[in-house]
Amino acid sequence: MIDWSTEWYRTLLWLAGAYLLCAIGAFVLGVVLCRRTRFGRQFWRLAGPYFTPRRGDRSSVRPLLTVLLLLFFTVFGVRLSVLASNNGNALYTALQEKDPPTFWRAIAAYAVLALIAVAQAVVVYYVSYLQTIRWRQWTNRQVVTDWLSGTAYHRGRFIAEPVDNPEQRIQADVSSFTSDTQTLVLGLIGAMLTLVSFTAILWRLSGPVDVGGITVPKALVIIAYAFILVATWFAIRIGRPLIRLNFLAERLNASYRYSLTRVRDNSEAIALYGGEGVEEGGLQTRFSAVIANQWALVWRNLKFQGYNVLISQVVGIIAVLVQAPRYFAGQITFGDLTQSDTAFGNVAGSLSFFRNAYDDFASYRATLDRLTGLLDANAQARALPVPLRSGRSNGLEVEGLDVFRPGGEPLVSRLDLSLVPGEWLLVRGRSGSGKTTLLRGLAGLWPYVRGVVSRPQGQVVFCAQQPYLPLGTLRSAITYPAPEDAFPDHAVRRVLADVQLGHLAEHLDETKDWMTTLSPGERQRLAFGRVLLLQPDLVFFDESTSALDEGMEHALYALVRERLPRTSVVSVGHRSSLGASHRRELVLLGQGAWTSGSLVRDSAS
Structure with a gap:
């Protein structure tokens, strides 16, 4: 049973320590990725000026402060999950022991935690969209200005490899870049913190298991890490082609959309020539390329998503299978059993972050390629000779x-x-x-x-x-x-x-x-x-x-x-x-x- 008279103090200390560690860890990891990886350098090229405070400009600090606020809410959300898990243990144990006073105290605590969780979700929703909208406005302004400066929007057609559909990159990819970055980064931080927090709970609840005459200590923790890490490695191998296929999907759809726009803009000339048959042939050819790539995505996602569903189904039963013998032997309570299942699910979910988010990350990489490709093309266009x-x-x-x-x-x-x-x-x-x-x-x-x-x-x-x-x-x-x-x-x-x-x-x-x-x-x-x-x-x-x-x-x-x-x-x-x-x-x-x-x-x- 949680001692709520002291839990608030321990929670404050935990929040302070976890927040500081997450902030430092996120900063160090961000520096390493931005310096050592291609996608990190692409990200910093697009977002670095937005998040870098400028001397004498107080408003330039706002994006960074908003990120720190969202980071705090992420840490706070993990702590709420831990408290809810511990309270759930007390609730189910009280049911097993037929202890009404403890049960009703757990219900009251559940109600308070639920209200706090709802309030936090509403605030996080608003702050997240506030940040995303402001960031999109800034990024859109920067990309559009870069595209228009030095008549790059016109001269870009003369470079060695002109970019396709710059208007689609500005309209759609800027929006995807800002929203997906925030989702992936905060999701990663939340997953890592959840992993640490619930590993501690799982470690406390785990016991030894005999496998072929060999005793495996803390078996539930070892099984969780080994199973999910191996599953994630296979998922990355299966999902790798999605990066290229998502890039092609954006390109081919934009080309088809542009072809339709040309027919609309030149409708009178086409009608006078009676060129409907030729236009339909060209449109169907481009649409066929869209469909062919879509089928390639379907088959690849069929493998990838089917594999993920299989792993998720297996994860859902492992904790109960491992802990059931200990429960039947009276070594753990019913509350311990249910919390083991919850903790195992959280650990597995955290370890599965990259496996589950790989499809989104593949699309994100394609978005980075398209936006930085546009900026590169603009620079090449401006570098072309002029009188x-x-x-x-x-x-x-x-x-x-x-x-x-x-x-x-x-x-x-x-x-x-x-x-x-x-x-x-x-x-x-x-x-x-x-x-x-x-x-x-x-x-x-x-x-x-x-x-x-x-x-x-x-x-x-x-x-x-x-x-x-x-x-x-x-x-x-x-x-x-x-x-x-x-x-x-x-x-x-x-x-x-x-x-x-x-x-x-x-x-x-x-x-x-x-x-x-x-x-x-x-x-x-x-x-x-x-x-x-x-x-x-x-x-x-x-x-x-x-x-x-x-x-x-x-x-x-x-x-x-x-x-x-x-x-x-x-x-x-x-x-x-x-x-x-x-x-x-x-x-x-x-x-x-x-x-x-x-x-x-x-x-x-």
Whole structure:
């Protein structure tokens, strides 16, 4: 029977000692794993800055304090389990001995322990999710910032091994990383502490067992450790392929999802071609790969989970089998027998932590690989060459610029070019000569370049043939990349009217997918309106009027020249009518050759 008059004091001492040992042990183990193992280094790369306090920033201590609080609750939970086990022994022994006073005291103690356990579970649930949500917010911000910095999100397609589905890695893997880390780490600490605590109980309850004439002391403890350690070794061997299969599952599902998204985004073109059969064939091929990998997971998990269930069933009866002869001989009480079963189950469960969690750990390793792989790809993308860009007070200057295809074939060689503010240049050439690629090189988006590009210090705008419109309101689409409240309402409405989109003024604050709502011609006019609002120092127009008639094209270019007389313009296009709006031209002749000269402006312009 527990002496509750002194148990509270012993519990406090136990909590203090166990907490200190767990904190030190977790720190030492964490340092070793982060330095000696690949997954440990991956973890620290992703999480280290979050848990490292920064001088002068009090809020940076909060994550570490929250972890220490969760660690305390883990230790406290183990102590509650020990107290409940000891109280259960007293309760069943009182039943055996028909001792009502002791029985009812044990029931009262059970009620108090149950209330404390419920309160602890509620608090732990809240604190755990508080930590996970904050950590996910921080990690998401770090990964997204890294992906967007240095235009890695775009330039990543040019590295030797581009990563697949970066959006899925950011959305799903960041969430899995934060939640799974907390579950695995606290689960490991809880398992180790439970192992030590209930091994002590099992040691006290165990007795000698004769096996073939040999007396095995403390047999229950030895059986528990030997059986579970051997079972765990086999489980790791069976479950090892799950790491690769889980990685492939994420990759193949993301690829299939992306293929479906492409069909949705290009539905009109597919319908016009009547390409449903081809699309269905491609989708079914990708889905077949998903199913094949899923079956591989099923068969591997069938072996792994079946093995785990078998081991769990055997564990559930071992303690009773070993202790039953001692109970029948009167060496232990019924309470000792039931506590032996409970303690054995806790010891076996703790030793089985890696066996039971191996599947989760396999998925966790795949998550680490995918996230750090994205960061590595971002770094490689930023390391790709770009034209050296130095700031100028005005105009555009290009010195000795070479532009290549990915295979090394020259598109433009030793280009020297200078534009003063307000000067307009038209880039011409046959299809495939590198006109758009040259513009990408000048904008810093094409990595196969060499040379020096000096651009204005102010804003530079690139207008593509298919203008990009962000998700959100129409107002945010026309002001992009500036905030939607950066311009007064009357200025936005005026620009819409200037580009002959006045009928959209009443829809400025409506949220739609404007990329699909507006026609190609309307999107191109909206892009010109964006230029008028932003008033950049330099504009690149890449086939930006291909969906417009020549009259509208001339009117929009004239509007830009009238409203933005100090803006330099570089245009790419095939139409002969574009010459009337530009003073100079650059003609790409192929194989790196080029020529430049003046254009005679049409009097009508």
